[in-house]
Amino acid sequence: MCIRKSTIYIMLLTLLLAGCNSKEKEARERFGLAKKMYEQNDLFAARNEIDSIRLKYPGEVKILKDALGLMRQVELKELDRNIAYCDSLLPILQEEVKELSKNFILEKDTIYQEIGKYVWKQQTVERNIERNYIRCNVSEDGVMHLESVYFGSRPINHTGIKVSLKDGIFAETASIPYDGGMNYRFEDLGNTTEIVTYKGENGVDAVKFIYANEKERIRVDYTGGRAYTIYMADADKKALAATYDLATVLSDIDTLVREREKAVKRKAYLENKLNREE
Numbered sequence: 418m419c420i421r422k423s424t425i426y427i428m429l430l431t432l433l434l435a436g437c438n439s440k441e442k443e444a445r446e447r448f449g450l451a452k453k454m455y456e457q458n459d460l461f462a463a464r465n466e467i468d469s470i471r472l473k474y475p476g477e478v479k480i481l482k483d484a485l486g487l488m489r490q491v492e493l494k495e496l497d498r499n500i501a502y503c504d505s506l507l508p509i510l511q512e513e514v515k516e517l518s519k520n521f522i523l524e525k526d527t528i529y530q531e532i533g534k535y536v537w538k539q540q541t542v543e544r545n546i547e548r549n550y551i552r553c554n555v556s557e558d559g560v561m562h563l564e565s566v567y568f569g570s571r572p573i574n575h576t577g578i579k580v581s582l583k584d585g586i587f588a589e590t591a592s593i594p595y596d597g598g599m600n601y602r603f604e605d606l607g608n609t610t611e612i613v614t615y616k617g618e619n620g621v622d623a624v625k626f627i628y629a630n631e632k633e634r635i636r637v638d639y640t641g642g643r644a645y646t647i648y649m650a651d652a653d654k655k656a657l658a659a660t661y662d663l664a665t666v667l668s669d670i671d672t673l674v675r676e677r678e679k680a681v682k683r684k685a686y687l688e689n690k691l692n693r694e695e
Contacts, residue, residue: 514667
């Protein structure tokens with residue numbers, strides 16, 4: 418039996434169209450499922466379903482367009498959740514800051530500084546003149562600063578510190594070369610003062626070590642220059658522990674504020690997109 422070429426062509430076309438209709442039907446069903454998940458606030462599952470539609474049905478342009486619109490609506494709901502989460506948590510953390518900062522002074526020159534710093538009351542400069550000690554402070558956005566202060570008749574030119582216990586366990590700061598800023602020195606009446614500041618990550622290992630061993634006797638070796646050693650005063654360990662606690666909460670607040678700002682901007686962008694497409 419002979420079958421004409423035109424008949425074969427029609428049969429192939431019919432099969433192709435049937436396959437296309439089948440794919441369109443599958444894609445539409447998957448889209449319906451994604452929409453149902455969105456309406457039930459199962460946003461993670463809705464995202465996964467929409468991603469599957471994009472991967473499996475790249476030729477279904479109309480459905481892909483609908484899926485894009487749904488994905489934007491999913492993201493809007495997620496952003497609303499994030500904003501609500503930030504709004505609920507921020508007042509709680511701000512109350513914690515009020516409580517934790519009672520023994521601190523906020524030093525801030527409102528003319529020149531956008532961000533001030535919290536200093537433990539017993540560690541203000543005027544209370545610790547001509548003293549060798551370790552001090553710290555935290556900026557309003559939660560960045561902690563550890564400082565090693567040296568005072569003596571001759572310079573030691575230190576660039577860092579090593580903190581240790583009698584069993585040999587230790588931690589170190591980064592080495593901060595002399596720059597007149599983060600590593601600062603001056604002479605007055607024949608005496609030398611050196612102040613090295615370890616900001617954030619540069620001092621974090623030493624900070625965490627002191628925090629974890631507040632009740633222990635902590636040796637401090639000034640490093641990078643002439644050898645010099647002190648033992649950290651209990652009052653200074655207490656100040657560091659309190660500062661670290663405050664820094665943790667302030668850092669959490671800063672993160673939440675930034676995340677909220679990003680979410681609000683993204684939400685405005687998506688709403689504008691969806692309004693234009695309506």
